[in-house]
Amino acid sequence: MPRFIKTIAKPEGAPPGTLVLVGEQRTGPVRIRLIDYDASHLEERELATIADAFPLRDLPTVTWINIDGIHDIDLIQRMSRHFGIHALTLEDIVNTGHRPKFEDFDTYVYLVFKMLSYDPATMHIRSEQISLIVGPHYVISFQEAVGDMFDPVRTRIHQEKGRLRQRGCGYLAYALLDAVVDHYFTVLEAIGEKIEALEGDITDEPGSDTLRAIHRLKREMIFFRKQVWPMREIVSSLIRSESDLVSMSNEAYLADVYDHTVQVLDTVESFRDVLSSMLDLYMSTISNRMNEVMKVLTIIATIFIPITFVAGIYGMNFKFMPELEWKWGYVAVWGVIAVIALAMVAYFRRKKWL
Amino acid sequence: MPRFIKTIAKPEGAPPGTLVLVGEQRTGPVRIRLIDYDASHLEERELATIADAFPLRDLPTVTWINIDGIHDIDLIQRMSRHFGIHALTLEDIVNTGHRPKFEDFDTYVYLVFKMLSYDPATMHIRSEQISLIVGPHYVISFQEAVGDMFDPVRTRIHQEKGRLRQRGCGYLAYALLDAVVDHYFTVLEAIGEKIEALEGDITDEPGSDTLRAIHRLKREMIFFRKQVWPMREIVSSLIRSESDLVSMSNEAYLADVYDHTVQVLDTVESFRDVLSSMLDLYMSTISNRMNEVMKVLTIIATIFIPITFVAGIYGMNFKFMPELEWKWGYVAVWGVIAVIALAMVAYFRRKKWL
Amino acid sequence: MPRFIKTIAKPEGAPPGTLVLVGEQRTGPVRIRLIDYDASHLEERELATIADAFPLRDLPTVTWINIDGIHDIDLIQRMSRHFGIHALTLEDIVNTGHRPKFEDFDTYVYLVFKMLSYDPATMHIRSEQISLIVGPHYVISFQEAVGDMFDPVRTRIHQEKGRLRQRGCGYLAYALLDAVVDHYFTVLEAIGEKIEALEGDITDEPGSDTLRAIHRLKREMIFFRKQVWPMREIVSSLIRSESDLVSMSNEAYLADVYDHTVQVLDTVESFRDVLSSMLDLYMSTISNRMNEVMKVLTIIATIFIPITFVAGIYGMNFKFMPELEWKWGYVAVWGVIAVIALAMVAYFRRKKWL
């Protein structure tokens, strides 16, 4: 549940722009990876301090500073002073509970969105916040922890002939966004497989584990939807944006990301529908079984209760019970019992319970 | 479930434009059928290699190249180079998990949508992706496998006086789209019949098979809706499109396709409503039956349990039980039993259980 | 179910404009009724052949040709040639599975919509398709079968001072549309009465008949809604239409029809809500009864099972059972039984089951 709501960055009522890390508190050094490239040149290194990146700010090459960790408030503040980042942006970066959004500040655009990952064992979707600051000659990306999410993008930068090397910061931002959206599909695929497995379970042997798993997946889909829903607006704002920083000639690619986002959301909705439908099936199956159990109980009980009564009658110790003296009394009782039992069976047959 | 989500074409994070077949992997040669026609001329043949079609590209006749199979990446790339197809289009053609869409590239328009077919035995809807590239003098269609979907269109082309022969590529594209939408009705009709049959089953003899069938149809309708929903936007974009390639003077026909698509979606919604309602009916019927079973059990048990107790009492072996010695004791017990039984029956009558 | 989906007019893949009757196949002659009128003049007759109406086409009087039956393809084609009707319109006329719509062809406007009738015995809503072709001096109406739907309109035409006689074709079209929408209220009223009756049944004596009736009405409302929903758009298009043929000075009247259509749809939604709510009530009532049945069973069983055990104990034949020899043993057993029974009753009282 804490995933659904995190306190916003500042202590309640604090002035906006107060930097307080929200979410999982981490310690340890923050990893800063820098890639500086243009069509002909490529430099990749790890920085000890953010200040090492400052000289590259105004060079015409694309400078990508990837910061894994947002708990070093000091680092973020120094960076913001140098790159001229607005106080509200800083607040958003360290507030991991933020709703995804896109903001256009004249000198840079700011994007915040969620990376999702799925743990099949616990059926748990984890959300990590990604912030992108896209300036004229630099892209700064923030992740909550060290991750390998963007490794494919790095690989593509290394290919000298790739499109990434030819194009500017906007295209790099697109590539990072695209990598995140691609990953949503991977998560959905894993969940799709789990759903398929659960459907088999319902038919074969529905237990309370199945029930809990369906319920959990439903919750995860609510969570997934909440995280990804704003992405649509973000990408659509990017496409419509008049900022030179992101949109220049990338519309076709962004439209592609938009399509994928819509497809992700469509699939999430379908999964929710399928899960609801499965819950109905589960409940119906349980009802069916209960019905069957009840029928067996009823059949056994209604056959034996009357004949046991008959036996009880002739177990009484009255002095004067003429039947007890009859020669064929015992046999006659068996006859009576047989008649009762057969009548009951006939009744159940007619009711189609047998 | 894999139908609901397929990984997108490129390995996660790969640059856009990477061609990797998504979906069912097929081998074997790809079938290329070419029809080249205008009002007075018609040529139909099967091509051994895609290069045979290249000379026809710029002729004023309508050249329809139908490619059954999208697993020959090499073929697709050669074609794209000759016809000037964008890298993102190629990626979409081989990605069978793509959401239907319409894109206008200045030199051609690209349409991707789903053909659906229904197997009544398994109550399974299969989806096959159709891609159309419509240029000034050519239409290229891609199917996942060899199919007879477009045979009626071929027949119409052979009719020299038909409208198809008089009109250009846009009209051919419309005819292909129309054939696919028409087929949706065939699928819905088959499902409608199944639903009708299931309704009879619920009233007569509801079993867990009925339940599973309703559930499966519900899922298939979710799937159907997901596949067809974007068609509306596509056809509507086509109508509004300013591209000369598709719209010229075909608005009335496209509006017709739009109407049909809306009708398909209306019907899908109605089917979903009907199926939900049937599930309710099923559950209520089961509840009703359970109730009846319980009543029988209760009636039998509540009549016999007390009288069995009476019999039990006089089966006790106490030395001093005066009733046992009475002459009419046994008869009296039968009287007591009769009174209890009749009282119970009267009680059930009052409760309207009998 | 066949009501929900009918194949579209042409065999799948046939060229648009192929005339194939969809829906109930009828034979026998088609009835053609003609009324030709203006403020001062009125002529009404039945035509043997459609050609008899052709001379009236361009006269300034209002010519209303009502054709009861759409299975005479030849008649329709001759008419279309003379009046210049588009091929797609013809296809729509004979396709009774068509979605209601409004189309403006410059020389005429085409309206297709549904007449509904309700059979209280089977709780079945029947839908019949009405097509209207409204030209400058003529209105052609098509019904599937001979019907008395439009008789009130005929009566009004006969009243020389009525508004109908003063006004043109557009007003006649409005009057026909209005007659159909008025009839929806009649259908809803009949259904409303049935719903009211069912509500009484639920409270008094809910059986599986009640359940099936609710379910059926729910389905009929889904069907009703599907048929009438597009009417809103149609009338609203008519109002906004720039065509001189229908709208001239009839806006106020059309707005009235629009209001009625919205009211019909509101009522359908309310009925659906009420029916859903009734189903809930039904299920709850069944649950309540089951609960009561279970309580009775439990009370009887839990009182008698323990005391029957006590009786069973003293029915054992052990040689050494001291209690059996006691003078007051038998009386003591009755005491024990009374204590157990009273304790049980007290327990149930505390639990509020009694």
Add this chain to the structure above:
Amino acid sequence: MPRFIKTIAKPEGAPPGTLVLVGEQRTGPVRIRLIDYDASHLEERELATIADAFPLRDLPTVTWINIDGIHDIDLIQRMSRHFGIHALTLEDIVNTGHRPKFEDFDTYVYLVFKMLSYDPATMHIRSEQISLIVGPHYVISFQEAVGDMFDPVRTRIHQEKGRLRQRGCGYLAYALLDAVVDHYFTVLEAIGEKIEALEGDITDEPGSDTLRAIHRLKREMIFFRKQVWPMREIVSSLIRSESDLVSMSNEAYLADVYDHTVQVLDTVESFRDVLSSMLDLYMSTISNRMNEVMKVLTIIATIFIPITFVAGIYGMNFKFMPELEWKWGYVAVWGVIAVIALAMVAYFRRKKWL
């Protein structure tokens, strides 16, 4: 149910403008109350005949004619001739089944809406139709029956310094509308109290009365919503209206009514949500109780059934049953019984049923 749908005014197919009273048929004289006022002058009297009001039509004072009863068709027609009311308006006035609406005829505006009243004993919401005709110097209001709804407005008119006296017909119309909307709150408040009471019942002692009451309230809320929903559009049309008759400088007041209407609808939605939620709670509570009942039955039965069997065994009359001869046989049986009973209790403990 008849409340949900009333036939429209005219017999089906009758020409528009036919005056036929729809709804409860009343007889007896119609009460006509007239108030004529301006800032300095006030005259209030009851009229014997509508003609008495005609001279006041064009005086610059505000003339409010309140007509309690719409069954005097003749009165309405005479009035309409004098005030120049459109035939469709007349039809709407006597059709109490009409959907609320606002219409602007150049010389007057017409408002029709619903007054609701609630009877706590039967939990029934009654709807009465109010029609307002607002002209330049007169307001005519129609109620179905004699009512005290507008008494507060009358009181305010009597206050010489009140705003009502200073302002024109538009403000009077606003005041009447406001009185009706205010009354919705009174109805909602009464329903809110009933809902609160029912919630207590569910927790304490849920019976089928509670169920029926929840169900009835749900239906009443469906009805309420249907009646009030169109009010939003009406008031919003009034605000946007360009008619001098209503809007002049009353926007702020109308905006207030709009706010209240939205608040009413919000509350209705909340009530529906709360009632649905209560139904869920009711059903869950019933399920819970049933579960508890079943547990008690199961515990008693599963403990006593086996030990009764043991007693039954030693009640058999076989000649050769060694246990019966044993000195400690009887005691041993008690031991066996105790062991079985304790084992069962232990089992239930482990299952957490005890």
Add this chain to the structure above:
Amino acid sequence: MPRFIKTIAKPEGAPPGTLVLVGEQRTGPVRIRLIDYDASHLEERELATIADAFPLRDLPTVTWINIDGIHDIDLIQRMSRHFGIHALTLEDIVNTGHRPKFEDFDTYVYLVFKMLSYDPATMHIRSEQISLIVGPHYVISFQEAVGDMFDPVRTRIHQEKGRLRQRGCGYLAYALLDAVVDHYFTVLEAIGEKIEALEGDITDEPGSDTLRAIHRLKREMIFFRKQVWPMREIVSSLIRSESDLVSMSNEAYLADVYDHTVQVLDTVESFRDVLSSMLDLYMSTISNRMNEVMKVLTIIATIFIPITFVAGIYGMNFKFMPELEWKWGYVAVWGVIAVIALAMVAYFRRKKWL
């Protein structure tokens, strides 16, 4: 429930502008706190009478008058006369049942919205109405009771270098709004924790307490949503507002508040989904348990009922029962019993009930 609906301020039908306190009636003195500041100057004091604040109205400094208590009608009227507040605004201030809204009167803007607080013990959300009047040089805030809600804002005003001191009344209004929205998160967080706790309960030991708690939270979320939903419109109107009083250069900050409000509403929706899903889980769990209980009962009963019957048979006292005389009769009966019991167990095994 009274929370969902409060009568509006004026007695039904009273003229608008009548001041009648709606909601909790309070007595005692009203606390008036005044802060007057600009970048260089700060004065904070408590006022004995509202008149003390009047001289500050037109000074260029920001004058914030916070009034804790709205039951002193006299105070409010004196204030309104001095500051020129519209009668409808006064009515809204004392009507605590008002829907949140934003209104622009030329000389001031009026904001009314809800502060929420949550009591974890009773799981009850309390709503208090906040009114803001923002003029060119003053902000007047009304709270229902003395509260510490705005203390953080006061603290920020004391920081001489804070942004609040540099900016005008619009920014102060934003800060107060922001403080309220921030508090929504605190409430949601507490509820989120409760939901998490309840989820554990369902899995471990679902009782009727859990059920009631889920139900209550659902109701609280309905209430929460009803209170906060209009905030979106308010903030969005503020952003779009052309009034100089609020918007000047505060757009970025208001956009931030807007984002937070949307996030709050998203979370409320997610919570409602999660709670619904939990209710389903609860019901399914109960069904599952019932099923298990029934199975145990059925197994015990169906094994013992037949064998008890066998024992009953040989407890009969017929003179001529040959089996009773047999040497191995008793042993044979045990054999029969064993066979029956084993057959039953085998049957249950096959049915997978064991």
